[in-house]
Amino acid sequence: MPKSKRQKLVSLTKVAKKTKEQKGAMIKDLQENCEKWKYCWLFQVGAMRNTHLKTVRKLWKDTARIFFGRSAVMAKALGTTPEEEHRLGIHKLAKQIQGQVGVLFTDSEPDEVLEWFADFQQPDFARAGNNASRTVILPEGPVMRHHSDPPEPFPHNEEPQLRKLGLSTWMNKGVPSLHNPHTLCEKGKPLTSEQAQLLKLIGEKMVVFRVALISRWCAVTGDVVQIEGQQLPDEPATAGDESEDGMDE
Structure with missing residues:
Protein backbone atom coordinates (compact mmCIF):
# COMPACT_ATOMS: atom_id res chain seq x y z
CA MET A 1 0.00 0.00 0.00
CA PRO A 2 1.54 3.36 -1.04
CA LYS A 3 2.33 5.91 1.68
CA SER A 4 -0.14 8.73 2.08
CA LYS A 5 1.20 12.13 1.11
CA ARG A 6 -0.47 13.46 4.23
CA GLN A 7 2.08 11.58 6.33
CA LYS A 8 5.03 13.39 4.81
CA LEU A 9 7.08 15.30 7.41
CA VAL A 10 8.19 18.77 6.44
CA SER A 11 10.80 20.58 8.52
CA LEU A 12 9.87 24.21 9.15
CA THR A 13 13.53 25.05 9.81
CA LYS A 14 14.96 23.37 6.73
CA VAL A 15 17.94 25.23 5.28
CA ALA A 16 19.48 24.37 1.94
CA LYS A 17 22.92 22.86 2.42
CA LYS A 18 25.88 24.34 0.65
CA THR A 19 27.04 22.27 -2.30
CA LYS A 20 30.54 20.92 -2.70
CA GLU A 21 31.05 23.42 -5.51
CA GLN A 22 30.11 26.35 -3.27
CA LYS A 23 32.45 25.21 -0.52
CA GLY A 24 35.19 24.73 -3.09
CA PHE A 125 18.91 45.38 22.42
CA ALA A 126 19.51 42.33 24.59
CA ARG A 127 17.94 38.98 23.85
CA ALA A 128 16.39 36.30 26.02
CA GLY A 129 19.15 34.57 27.96
CA ASN A 130 21.48 37.58 28.09
CA ASN A 131 22.36 38.76 31.58
CA ALA A 132 20.92 42.17 32.40
CA SER A 133 23.74 44.74 32.48
CA ARG A 134 21.81 46.91 34.95
CA THR A 135 18.65 46.94 37.02
CA VAL A 136 15.70 48.66 35.33
CA ILE A 137 12.77 49.87 37.44
CA LEU A 138 9.74 51.40 35.75
CA PRO A 139 8.38 54.17 37.99
CA GLU A 140 4.78 54.66 39.06
CA GLY A 141 2.76 56.55 36.47
CA PRO A 142 2.76 56.51 32.64
CA VAL A 143 4.87 53.79 31.00
CA MET A 144 7.40 55.70 28.90
CA ARG A 145 9.25 54.95 25.69
CA HIS A 146 12.82 56.23 25.45
CA HIS A 147 13.22 55.96 21.67
CA SER A 148 12.52 59.70 21.44
CA ASP A 149 13.97 62.69 23.29
CA PRO A 150 12.23 63.56 25.50
CA PRO A 151 10.62 60.17 26.27
CA GLU A 152 6.93 59.80 25.45
CA PRO A 153 4.20 57.55 26.89
CA PHE A 154 2.98 54.42 25.12
CA PRO A 155 -0.17 54.89 23.00
CA HIS A 156 -3.41 53.42 24.33
CA ASN A 157 -3.55 50.66 21.70
CA GLU A 158 -0.32 49.07 23.02
CA GLU A 159 -1.66 48.57 26.55
CA PRO A 160 -2.84 44.96 25.89
CA GLN A 161 0.67 44.03 24.74
CA LEU A 162 2.25 45.55 27.85
CA ARG A 163 -0.10 43.54 30.05
CA LYS A 164 0.67 40.39 28.07
CA LEU A 165 4.38 40.92 28.74
CA GLY A 166 3.85 41.12 32.49
CA LEU A 167 3.08 44.73 33.36
CA SER A 168 0.08 45.43 35.61
CA THR A 169 -1.00 48.48 33.66
CA TRP A 170 -4.22 50.50 33.82
CA MET A 171 -5.54 53.25 31.57
CA ASN A 172 -5.19 56.75 33.01
CA LYS A 173 -6.73 59.30 30.64
CA GLY A 174 -5.93 57.03 27.71
CA VAL A 175 -2.31 56.39 28.76
CA PRO A 176 -1.01 52.95 29.92
CA SER A 177 0.16 53.53 33.50
CA LEU A 178 1.45 51.72 36.59
CA HIS A 179 -0.02 52.00 40.10
CA ASN A 180 3.36 51.04 41.63
CA PRO A 181 7.01 50.87 40.52
CA HIS A 182 7.80 47.71 38.54
CA THR A 183 11.22 46.02 38.52
CA LEU A 184 11.60 45.01 34.90
CA CYS A 185 14.98 43.24 35.36
CA GLU A 186 17.82 42.90 37.84
CA LYS A 187 21.50 43.33 37.08
CA GLY A 188 23.33 40.06 36.45
CA LYS A 189 20.21 37.90 36.06
CA PRO A 190 19.27 36.23 32.73
CA LEU A 191 16.49 37.94 30.80
CA THR A 192 13.30 36.13 29.92
CA SER A 193 11.79 36.59 26.46
CA GLU A 194 9.13 38.87 27.98
CA GLN A 195 11.75 41.03 29.71
CA ALA A 196 13.84 41.28 26.53
CA GLN A 197 10.77 42.32 24.55
CA LEU A 198 9.79 44.95 27.13
CA LEU A 199 13.31 46.39 27.16
CA LYS A 200 13.15 46.71 23.38
CA LEU A 201 9.73 48.36 23.52
CA ILE A 202 10.84 50.99 26.03
CA GLY A 203 14.15 51.54 24.20
CA GLU A 204 16.66 50.19 26.73
CA LYS A 205 19.79 48.83 25.02
CA MET A 206 21.85 46.46 27.19
CA VAL A 207 24.38 44.80 24.88
Whole structure:
Protein backbone atom coordinates (compact mmCIF):
# COMPACT_ATOMS: atom_id res chain seq x y z
CA MET A 1 0.00 0.00 0.00
CA PRO A 2 1.54 3.36 -1.04
CA LYS A 3 2.33 5.91 1.68
CA SER A 4 -0.14 8.73 2.08
CA LYS A 5 1.20 12.13 1.11
CA ARG A 6 -0.47 13.46 4.23
CA GLN A 7 2.08 11.58 6.33
CA LYS A 8 5.03 13.39 4.81
CA LEU A 9 7.08 15.30 7.41
CA VAL A 10 8.19 18.77 6.44
CA SER A 11 10.80 20.58 8.52
CA LEU A 12 9.87 24.21 9.15
CA THR A 13 13.53 25.05 9.81
CA LYS A 14 14.96 23.37 6.73
CA VAL A 15 17.94 25.23 5.28
CA ALA A 16 19.48 24.37 1.94
CA LYS A 17 22.92 22.86 2.42
CA LYS A 18 25.88 24.34 0.65
CA THR A 19 27.04 22.27 -2.30
CA LYS A 20 30.54 20.92 -2.70
CA GLU A 21 31.05 23.42 -5.51
CA GLN A 22 30.11 26.35 -3.27
CA LYS A 23 32.45 25.21 -0.52
CA GLY A 24 35.19 24.73 -3.09
CA ALA A 25 34.62 28.25 -4.38
CA MET A 26 34.90 29.63 -0.85
CA ILE A 27 38.14 27.74 -0.23
CA LYS A 28 39.57 29.09 -3.48
CA ASP A 29 38.47 32.63 -2.59
CA LEU A 30 40.08 32.42 0.85
CA GLN A 31 43.33 31.10 -0.57
CA GLU A 32 43.45 33.82 -3.24
CA ASN A 33 42.98 36.48 -0.58
CA CYS A 34 45.60 34.82 1.59
CA GLU A 35 48.08 35.34 -1.26
CA LYS A 36 46.96 38.93 -1.86
CA TRP A 37 47.07 40.60 1.54
CA LYS A 38 49.87 41.29 4.03
CA TYR A 39 47.96 40.45 7.24
CA CYS A 40 45.30 37.94 8.24
CA TRP A 41 43.35 38.59 11.44
CA LEU A 42 41.14 36.15 13.32
CA PHE A 43 38.24 37.82 15.11
CA GLN A 44 35.23 37.06 17.28
CA VAL A 45 32.01 39.06 17.47
CA GLY A 46 30.22 40.07 20.66
CA ALA A 47 26.42 40.54 20.58
CA MET A 48 26.32 39.32 16.99
CA ARG A 49 24.01 41.30 14.72
CA ASN A 50 24.18 40.92 10.94
CA THR A 51 23.26 44.58 10.47
CA HIS A 52 26.35 45.79 12.34
CA LEU A 53 28.61 43.21 10.69
CA LYS A 54 27.45 44.48 7.30
CA THR A 55 28.40 47.98 8.42
CA VAL A 56 31.91 46.78 9.24
CA ARG A 57 32.18 45.15 5.80
CA LYS A 58 31.03 48.35 4.12
CA LEU A 59 33.51 50.54 6.00
CA TRP A 60 36.40 48.19 5.17
CA LYS A 61 35.36 47.20 1.64
CA ASP A 62 38.18 49.14 -0.07
CA THR A 63 40.99 48.11 2.29
CA ALA A 64 40.15 44.61 3.48
CA ARG A 65 38.29 41.37 2.79
CA ILE A 66 36.16 39.75 5.49
CA PHE A 67 34.97 36.15 5.72
CA PHE A 68 32.49 34.95 8.34
CA GLY A 69 31.37 31.43 7.49
CA ARG A 70 31.83 27.79 8.46
CA SER A 71 34.91 27.55 10.66
CA ALA A 72 35.80 24.08 9.34
CA VAL A 73 35.81 25.33 5.75
CA MET A 74 37.90 28.40 6.56
CA ALA A 75 40.40 26.34 8.55
CA LYS A 76 40.71 23.81 5.74
CA ALA A 77 41.29 26.58 3.20
CA LEU A 78 44.23 28.01 5.14
CA GLY A 79 45.59 24.63 6.31
CA THR A 80 45.93 23.55 9.93
CA THR A 81 49.30 21.79 9.68
CA PRO A 82 52.72 22.83 8.34
CA GLU A 83 52.23 20.33 5.51
CA GLU A 84 48.79 21.67 4.53
CA GLU A 85 49.20 25.41 5.21
CA HIS A 86 48.57 27.66 2.22
CA ARG A 87 51.30 30.11 3.22
CA LEU A 88 54.21 29.94 5.62
CA GLY A 89 53.13 29.96 9.26
CA ILE A 90 49.41 30.50 8.71
CA HIS A 91 48.54 27.05 10.08
CA LYS A 92 49.16 28.50 13.57
CA LEU A 93 46.25 30.87 13.01
CA ALA A 94 44.08 28.31 11.16
CA LYS A 95 44.23 25.94 14.16
CA GLN A 96 42.41 28.61 16.20
CA ILE A 97 39.45 28.84 13.80
CA GLN A 98 36.75 27.25 15.92
CA GLY A 99 33.17 28.24 16.68
CA GLN A 100 31.76 31.57 15.52
CA VAL A 101 34.84 33.43 14.34
CA GLY A 102 35.74 35.37 11.23
CA VAL A 103 38.80 36.13 9.15
CA LEU A 104 39.92 39.56 7.97
CA PHE A 105 42.59 40.10 5.31
CA THR A 106 44.12 43.57 5.01
CA ASP A 107 47.28 45.53 4.29
CA SER A 108 46.49 48.08 7.02
CA GLU A 109 49.09 48.20 9.75
CA PRO A 110 48.31 46.48 13.09
CA ASP A 111 48.11 49.68 15.16
CA GLU A 112 45.50 51.12 12.80
CA VAL A 113 43.41 47.92 12.84
CA LEU A 114 43.55 47.58 16.63
CA GLU A 115 42.59 51.22 17.17
CA TRP A 116 39.68 51.09 14.69
CA PHE A 117 38.07 47.97 16.14
CA ALA A 118 38.57 49.20 19.70
CA ASP A 119 36.53 52.29 18.81
CA PHE A 120 33.79 50.53 16.81
CA GLN A 121 31.06 49.61 19.30
CA GLN A 122 27.32 49.61 18.56
CA PRO A 123 24.77 49.44 21.42
CA ASP A 124 21.84 47.10 20.75
CA PHE A 125 18.91 45.38 22.42
CA ALA A 126 19.51 42.33 24.59
CA ARG A 127 17.94 38.98 23.85
CA ALA A 128 16.39 36.30 26.02
CA GLY A 129 19.15 34.57 27.96
CA ASN A 130 21.48 37.58 28.09
CA ASN A 131 22.36 38.76 31.58
CA ALA A 132 20.92 42.17 32.40
CA SER A 133 23.74 44.74 32.48
CA ARG A 134 21.81 46.91 34.95
CA THR A 135 18.65 46.94 37.02
CA VAL A 136 15.70 48.66 35.33
CA ILE A 137 12.77 49.87 37.44
CA LEU A 138 9.74 51.40 35.75
CA PRO A 139 8.38 54.17 37.99
CA GLU A 140 4.78 54.66 39.06
CA GLY A 141 2.76 56.55 36.47
CA PRO A 142 2.76 56.51 32.64
CA VAL A 143 4.87 53.79 31.00
CA MET A 144 7.40 55.70 28.90
CA ARG A 145 9.25 54.95 25.69
CA HIS A 146 12.82 56.23 25.45
CA HIS A 147 13.22 55.96 21.67
CA SER A 148 12.52 59.70 21.44
CA ASP A 149 13.97 62.69 23.29
CA PRO A 150 12.23 63.56 25.50
CA PRO A 151 10.62 60.17 26.27
CA GLU A 152 6.93 59.80 25.45
CA PRO A 153 4.20 57.55 26.89
CA PHE A 154 2.98 54.42 25.12
CA PRO A 155 -0.17 54.89 23.00
CA HIS A 156 -3.41 53.42 24.33
CA ASN A 157 -3.55 50.66 21.70
CA GLU A 158 -0.32 49.07 23.02
CA GLU A 159 -1.66 48.57 26.55
CA PRO A 160 -2.84 44.96 25.89
CA GLN A 161 0.67 44.03 24.74
CA LEU A 162 2.25 45.55 27.85
CA ARG A 163 -0.10 43.54 30.05
CA LYS A 164 0.67 40.39 28.07
CA LEU A 165 4.38 40.92 28.74
CA GLY A 166 3.85 41.12 32.49
CA LEU A 167 3.08 44.73 33.36
CA SER A 168 0.08 45.43 35.61
CA THR A 169 -1.00 48.48 33.66
CA TRP A 170 -4.22 50.50 33.82
CA MET A 171 -5.54 53.25 31.57
CA ASN A 172 -5.19 56.75 33.01
CA LYS A 173 -6.73 59.30 30.64
CA GLY A 174 -5.93 57.03 27.71
CA VAL A 175 -2.31 56.39 28.76
CA PRO A 176 -1.01 52.95 29.92
CA SER A 177 0.16 53.53 33.50
CA LEU A 178 1.45 51.72 36.59
CA HIS A 179 -0.02 52.00 40.10
CA ASN A 180 3.36 51.04 41.63
CA PRO A 181 7.01 50.87 40.52
CA HIS A 182 7.80 47.71 38.54
CA THR A 183 11.22 46.02 38.52
CA LEU A 184 11.60 45.01 34.90
CA CYS A 185 14.98 43.24 35.36
CA GLU A 186 17.82 42.90 37.84
CA LYS A 187 21.50 43.33 37.08
CA GLY A 188 23.33 40.06 36.45
CA LYS A 189 20.21 37.90 36.06
CA PRO A 190 19.27 36.23 32.73
CA LEU A 191 16.49 37.94 30.80
CA THR A 192 13.30 36.13 29.92
CA SER A 193 11.79 36.59 26.46
CA GLU A 194 9.13 38.87 27.98
CA GLN A 195 11.75 41.03 29.71
CA ALA A 196 13.84 41.28 26.53
CA GLN A 197 10.77 42.32 24.55
CA LEU A 198 9.79 44.95 27.13
CA LEU A 199 13.31 46.39 27.16
CA LYS A 200 13.15 46.71 23.38
CA LEU A 201 9.73 48.36 23.52
CA ILE A 202 10.84 50.99 26.03
CA GLY A 203 14.15 51.54 24.20
CA GLU A 204 16.66 50.19 26.73
CA LYS A 205 19.79 48.83 25.02
CA MET A 206 21.85 46.46 27.19
CA VAL A 207 24.38 44.80 24.88
CA VAL A 208 27.15 46.15 22.67
CA PHE A 209 28.15 44.76 19.29
CA ARG A 210 31.91 44.78 18.97
CA VAL A 211 34.64 42.87 17.20
CA ALA A 212 37.37 41.29 19.32
CA LEU A 213 40.63 40.56 17.51
CA ILE A 214 42.06 37.19 18.56
CA SER A 215 45.29 36.78 16.60
CA ARG A 216 47.22 38.15 13.62
CA TRP A 217 49.33 36.45 10.95
CA CYS A 218 51.98 38.37 9.00
CA ALA A 219 52.86 37.30 5.46
CA VAL A 220 56.36 38.82 5.63
CA THR A 221 57.56 36.85 8.66
CA GLY A 222 55.05 33.98 8.84
CA ASP A 223 54.58 34.75 12.55
CA VAL A 224 51.27 34.64 14.43
CA VAL A 225 50.75 37.09 17.29
CA GLN A 226 48.05 36.58 19.94
CA ILE A 227 46.01 39.65 20.86
CA GLU A 228 45.58 39.97 24.62
CA GLY A 229 42.58 41.35 26.51
CA GLN A 230 39.99 40.65 23.82
CA GLN A 231 37.76 38.11 25.59
CA LEU A 232 34.04 38.48 25.01
CA PRO A 233 31.14 37.43 27.27
CA ASP A 234 29.12 34.45 26.11
CA GLU A 235 25.84 35.21 24.37
CA PRO A 236 22.95 32.87 23.64
CA ALA A 237 22.98 31.57 20.06
CA THR A 238 20.22 33.09 17.93
CA ALA A 239 19.27 31.55 14.60
CA GLY A 240 18.38 34.92 13.09
CA ASP A 241 22.00 36.07 13.07
CA GLU A 242 23.79 32.93 11.97
CA SER A 243 26.03 33.62 8.99
CA GLU A 244 26.02 31.31 6.01
CA ASP A 245 29.04 29.58 4.51
CA GLY A 246 31.11 32.00 2.52
CA MET A 247 29.26 35.10 3.70
CA ASP A 248 31.64 37.82 2.56
CA GLU A 249 31.59 40.96 0.55
